[in-house]
Amino acid sequence: MRRLAAIAEALLTPHGMDRYLELIHPMLVRREIRGVVTAVRRQTDDTVTLAIRPSRAWRGFTAGQYVRVSVDIDGVRRTRCYSPTCSQHRGGRDLELTIKADPQGLVSRHLHTQAAPGLVLGLSDPDGGFTLPDPRPRRILLISGGSGITPVLSMLRTLVDERHPGEITFLHYANSAGDVLYRRELTELAERHPGVRIVFAYTHEKKGSELHGFFSGRHLEHAAPWYAEAQTYLCGPPALMDSVRELYDTMGLSEQLHTEEFAPPPLRLDTTGATGRIRFAHSGKEIDNSGRPLLEQAEEAGLRPEHGCRMGICFSCTKVKTSGCVRDARSGELFPDDNQEIQLCISVPVGDVEINA
Amino acid sequence: MTGLQDRLTPEQVEEFGREMDAIRQRIVADLGKEDVDYIHTVIRTQRALEVVGRSLLFAGFFPPAWVAGVGTLSLAKILDNMEIGHNVMHGQYDWTRDPALSSQRFEWDNVAPAENWRHSHNYMHHTYTNILDKDRDVGYGILRIDPDQKWHPYYLGNPAYAVVLAFIFQWGVMLHDLEFDRIVKGERTWADTKEVRERMLRKAARQVGKDYVLFPALTGPLAPLTFLGNATANVVRNLWAFSIIFCGHFPADVESFTEEETENETRGQWYLRQILGSANITGGPLFHILTGNLSHQIEHHLFPDIPARRYPQIAGEVRAICRKYGLPYNTGPLHRQLASVAKKIVKLALPWNGRPREEKSTTLDEDRQRLAAA
Numbered sequence: 001m002r003r004l005a006a007i008a009e010a011l012l013t014p015h016g017m018d019r020y021l022e023l024i025h026p027m028l029v030r031r032e033i034r035g036v037v038t039a040v041r042r043q044t045d046d047t048v049t050l051a052i053r054p055s056r057a058w059r060g061f062t063a064g065q066y067v068r069v070s071v072d073i074d075g076v077r078r079t080r081c082y083s084p085t086c087s088q089h090r091g092g093r094d095l096e097l098t099i100k101a102d103p104q105g106l107v108s109r110h111l112h113t114q115a116a117p118g119l120v121l122g123l124s125d126p127d128g129g130f131t132l133p134d135p136r137p138r139r140i141l142l143i144s145g146g147s148g149i150t151p152v153l154s155m156l157r158t159l160v161d162e163r164h165p166g167e168i169t170f171l172h173y174a175n176s177a178g179d180v181l182y183r184r185e186l187t188e189l190a191e192r193h194p195g196v197r198i199v200f201a202y203t204h205e206k207k208g209s210e211l212h213g214f215f216s217g218r219h220l221e222h223a224a225p226w227y228a229e230a231q232t233y234l235c236g237p238p239a240l241m242d243s244v245r246e247l248y249d250t251m252g253l254s255e256q257l258h259t260e261e262f263a264p265p266p267l268r269l270d271t272t273g274a275t276g277r278i279r280f281a282h283s284g285k286e287i288d289n290s291g292r293p294l295l296e297q298a299e300e301a302g303l304r305p306e307h308g309c310r311m312g313i314c315f316s317c318t319k320v321k322t323s324g325c326v327r328d329a330r331s332g333e334l335f336p337d338d339n340q341e342i343q344l345c346i347s348v349p350v351g352d353v354e355i356n357a
Numbered sequence: 358m359t360g361l362q363d364r365l366t367p368e369q370v371e372e373f374g375r376e377m378d379a380i381r382q383r384i385v386a387d388l389g390k391e392d393v394d395y396i397h398t399v400i401r402t403q404r405a406l407e408v409v410g411r412s413l414l415f416a417g418f419f420p421p422a423w424v425a426g427v428g429t430l431s432l433a434k435i436l437d438n439m440e441i442g443h444n445v446m447h448g449q450y451d452w453t454r455d456p457a458l459s460s461q462r463f464e465w466d467n468v469a470p471a472e473n474w475r476h477s478h479n480y481m482h483h484t485y486t487n488i489l490d491k492d493r494d495v496g497y498g499i500l501r502i503d504p505d506q507k508w509h510p511y512y513l514g515n516p517a518y519a520v521v522l523a524f525i526f527q528w529g530v531m532l533h534d535l536e537f538d539r540i541v542k543g544e545r546t547w548a549d550t551k552e553v554r555e556r557m558l559r560k561a562a563r564q565v566g567k568d569y570v571l572f573p574a575l576t577g578p579l580a581p582l583t584f585l586g587n588a589t590a591n592v593v594r595n596l597w598a599f600s601i602i603f604c605g606h607f608p609a610d611v612e613s614f615t616e617e618e619t620e621n622e623t624r625g626q627w628y629l630r631q632i633l634g635s636a637n638i639t640g641g642p643l644f645h646i647l648t649g650n651l652s653h654q655i656e657h658h659l660f661p662d663i664p665a666r667r668y669p670q671i672a673g674e675v676r677a678i679c680r681k682y683g684l685p686y687n688t689g690p691l692h693r694q695l696a697s698v699a700k701k702i703v704k705l706a707l708p709w710n711g712r713p714r715e716e717k718s719t720t721l722d723e724d725r726q727r728l729a730a731a
Contacts, residue, residue: 007571010563010566010567010571011567011571011572011575012567013563013564013566013567014464014465014466014560014563014564015404015464015466019400019404019457020404020408023401023404023405072393072453072455074389074390075388075389075390075391075392075393075394075453076389076452076453076454077453077454077455078454079454282385284378318454320448320451320460320461338480339460339461339475340461341459341461356448356451
């Protein structure tokens with residue numbers, strides 16, 4: 001079979017087999033990872049949950065990781081990162097993604113309104129280090145807020161599939177009962193599995209659940225009194241992340257807290273000695289290099305380049321650098337070649353640079 | 358001959374440049390799904406023609422099938438190289454962010470590796486269009502195609518070289534990137550070409566492997582017929598590409614420039630040079646597609662990274678602007694442009710045809726000083 005495929009590739013050079021197979025059906029591709037939407041449901045007004053069957057190149061993911069999802073909107077391929085919510089032990093079942101429509105978000109709004117069975121999306125190999133260790137810790141506390149539920153729900157479902165013998169608490173923050181994603185499923189899951197405890201906390205309501213208001217030490221005590229002997233996995237809006245982190249810091253438990261960084265870690269930038277001019281070829285704008293990442297400099301120059309994560313993972317702000325050299329602000333690596341694709345959000349110009357933006 | 362900057366006042370050149378920029382901005386803002394749908398349709402057509410063409414050659418013992426197979430495969434190769442390959446590799450669809458339409462990743466059905474070609478064509482030719490000694494596409498380092506190129510007894514073979522080049526054009530395009538003429542002159546060493554050569558070998562091996570080994574072998578006893586069919590399709594594409602490309606810059610009245618003339622050029626002056634240095638070919642919509650819209654060479658040189666299907670849409674406007682400024686807009690039917698190129702190639706084989714450069718040509722620097730003084 002592999003030899004046949006190699007011969008087919010040699011016959012179909014230079015375009016390769018996928019470029020022919022996709023013309024018969026977009027899901028027939030062998031090398032590219034794609035996914036076809038098989039079912040769509042809307043749990044709340046501003047979210048959409050998609051069941052996605054991946055193409056044959058999909059090699060699975062680990063609970064807590066994210067994939068880059070691509071969709072063509074008005075002829076332009078847009079890419080965003082989403083964490084699957086299903087168990088990593090899929091066993092032939094479809095992948096599940098839940099996407100919250102951000103009022104400013106091009107891709108999330110598009111998927112929220114347009115996604116329908118049959119829609120083919122581009123997928124990437126999974127990425128990200130926010131995962132459970134092997135062997136699993138005995139006691140596990142999963143804390144999430146809003147749409148930050150996605151990676152930790154995947155962890156919970158994975159642990160349940162593995163018949164995790166220890167205690168698990170799933171502490172989830174939402175504005176109100178109506179905003180809780182997967183509410184019924186979670187409640188049912190806790191009923192079936194005695195080791196699993198589900199606690200909802202409503203930040204904007206005074207009653208209706210066990211906990212109300214924002215995260216505090218009291219919430220922690222109530223939800224998981226054994227938290228000091230547990231590993232905690234946290235994903236949510238910055239305010240929640242900050243207050244959990246702060247509390248764990250003061251208790252000396254930082255080592256046991258694991259977070260999904262939806263907010264960028266600060267880039268170490270030395271802007272002294274920044275030289276050169278930046279030319280944005282499409283708009284004709286030219287500015288002096290300030291030594292900050294190109295995305296920021298473009299925005300300061302009044303341009304509105306598309307972007308996503310602002311931390312170099314989603315590739316939404318990728319543009320072609322036609323000339324000049326840039327440095328990756330995370331690794332310090334230099335990219336001196338002409339006509340290279342670079343991510344604006346993490347690239348700092350080194351001297352004169354021209355960008356196709 | 359009128360110099361590059363003697364046609365318009367510096368103020369006019371800049372005004373002219375702004376009008377060109379305005380067209381560009383309008384089109385860029387309008388790019389969208391229609392452009393992507395268009396190129397996808399062309400790609401689907403090309404892939405289908407290729408599959409049909411190669412399949413027909415399995416029945417190559419039946420002469421009409423062989424002829425039809427070669428015809429469709431030739432068309433597939435022409436579409437692949439011209440309307441798809443050339444244009445995608447120019448970055449015309451980079452804005453779609455589709456990796457399959459990315460200038461950095463696309464490979465064409467041609468022995469010249471995309472990466473080498475992008476440098477010599479997109480950068481050297483499109484930046485230094487028709488500047489003698491800079492734009493290596495002026496005569497491809499083989500032919501005397503411009504009266505300002507100095508005559509040498511070697512050029513007595515000018516017409517013969519052109520005919521040979523037309524038949525083996527894809528190999529010519531590939532070898533062009535070795536810059537053999539510069540190696541002879543000592544401006545470049547053989548060792549400098551190592552990477553370029555390795556890419557050529559890899560790409561050529563794959564192309565030869567599929568057209569001249571694998572597909573013939575698959576047809577079993579018909580192998581010689583398939584071999585011949587594939588070779589014919591490659592030659593048809595070579596002749597077509599050669600004709601279209603030579604009509605783009607080499608008909609009579611297309612101008613060339615010197616390095617000093619074009620030093621420190623402004624954007625307006627660059628646009629002006631692109632118009633004076635290019636020529637269009639007239640024809641119907643299908644003809645334009647088969648030329649990769651290089652029949653709109655003028656518009657292509659003004660806006661090389663705008664999807665080629667837009668060139669016919671803006672051609673009228675560009676022409677009207679040229680008329681307004683009294684600039685030439687070189688265009689004509691294929692047979693006339695080809696005859697003009699052929700005549701030039703024959704004429705310039707002889708030493709008494711051609712023209713010594715005027716001793717003093719105006720330069721852009723003088724121009725700029727005049728502009729500053731005004």
